[in-house]
Amino acid sequence: QVQLVESGGGLVQAGGSLRLSCAASGRTFSRSAMGWFRQAPGEEREFVAAISGNGVIAYYADSVKGRFTISKDNAKNTVALQMNSLKPEDTAVYYCATRRDIAYASRNSREYDYWGQGTQVTVSS
Numbered sequence: 001q002v003q004l005v006e007s008g009g010g011l012v013q014a015g016g017s018l019r020l021s022c023a024a025s026g027r028t029f030s031r032s033a034m035g036w037f038r039q040a041p042g043e044e045r046e047f048v049a050a051i052s053g054n055g056v057i058a059y060y061a062d063s064v065k066g067r068f069t070i071s072k073d074n075a076k077n078t079v080a081l082q083m084n085s086l087k088p089e090d091t092a093v094y095y096c097a098t099r100r101d102i103a104y105a106s107r108n109s110r111e112y113d114y115w116g117q118g119t120q121v122t123v124s125s
Helices: none
Strands: 003-007 010-013 018-025 034-039 046-051 058-060 068-073 078-083 092-098 119-124
Touching: 003 092, 018 034, 018 092, 018 119, 034 068, 034 078, 046 068, 046 078, 058 068, 078 092
Parallel strands: 010 119
Antiparallel strands: 003 018, 018 078, 034 046, 034 092, 046 058, 068 078, 092 119
16 A cells, blocks of 8 residues: 655744655655645645655755755655745645556646645745
């Protein structure tokens, strides 16, 4: 059974940093693209960042470009999201997701097959 478990969320002041981690189990994800999405209260889930199966190609939402960095460790079946210079508008539940044996990263949440339960990130002003 495929399982994605996020960790690292919490409360931080504006300008601070957090590092989210997502541990995948149940299959090998070295060929699979992975992504991070977020959902704020009353808002739709939105794309944050995605990375290709081999960890070489990454995409970012314009709102986080230059502040967030996604990385993938295929040996450990993990994906991380380093978030710097956090803003109150980054407050949301952050979700990790992966595509089933598809290496190409995507900004479209509908193209992801497995999802974690989410971790709350709250940025105070």
